[in-house]
Amino acid sequence: MRIAGLWFRCDDGIARPVVVVHLPGGDGSAHEERFLVDRGADRTVLSADSSSLVLDGVGGTQDCVLVRTALEFKRDDGGTAVVRGEFAAFTDPAATDLSILGRDVSNNFDLILSWPRNEILMLAAPHCYRVETN
Numbered sequence: 001m002r003i004a005g006l007w008f009r010c011d012d013g014i015a016r017p018v019v020v021v022h023l024p025g026g027d028g029s030a031h032e033e034r035f036l037v038d039r040g041a042d043r044t045v046l047s048a049d050s051s052s053l054v055l056d057g058v059g060g061t062q063d064c065v066l067v068r069t070a071l072e073f074k075r076d077d078g079g080t081a082v083v084r085g086e087f088a089a090f091t092d093p094a095a096t097d098l099s100i101l102g103r104d105v106s107n108n109f110d111l112i113l114s115w116p117r118n119e120i121l122m123l124a125a126p127h128c129y130r131v132e133t134n
Contacts, residue, residue, distance in 0.1 A: 001081055002127045003073045003109070005120025008034060010097060017113045017120045019101060022072040022080075030072070033099050037113065037120060041102035044071070046089040063091040071105060073122070081124070083108065 005019035017037040022030040023046070035044070046067060067089045073081040083105050090096060109122040110129060123129060 001079075001124040002076045003081060003122040004076055005037060005122065007115070007118060007120065016098070018098065019073065019120065019122065021099070021101075022074070023069060024072075035071075035101040036096075036098040037106065037111065038100050038102060039106065039111065039113075041100050042104065043100075044085075044087045044102040044105045045096070045100045046087055047093065047096055047099050064088045065091060 003019060005017055007015040008018040009015045018034040019037060020032055021035050022032055025031045033046075045064065046069075065088070066086050068084075068086045070082050070084045071087075073083070075081055085104070087104075106122070109124050112119060112121040112123070112129060114120075121129075
């Protein structure tokens with residue numbers, strides 16, 4: 001399985017690694033959102049408007065709620081990869097510009113972030129990678 005991401009130029013002009021995730025909306029429609037690929041983040045966090053729990057991180061403490069949902073990734077063969085679980089959701093819309101893809105989800109994949117090759121790849125069987133010397 002191969003899921004391709006992209007280097008997304010944010011409002012501050014910096015390109016960051018993101019993958020596009022489809023989330024089911026309350027009305028049953030799919031909602032598309034960019035997730036920052038963050039290998040340093042323990043948990044995946046959605047940007048949202050709710051309240052209840054608190055998350056601690058490099059940026060400090062933020063209010064959040066837990067949301068049970070499915071993250072749907074479009075594979076390059078046209079299929080879909082789904083990761084179901086309980087994810088945190090920030091309650092403050094200003095907490096982050098992008099949702100964050102943490103290790104709780106990305107550890108299911110081999111993850112390649114290559115700025116020189118302009119690639120973001122999430123791989124799972126039958127796809128794999130090999131490091132070679134040119």
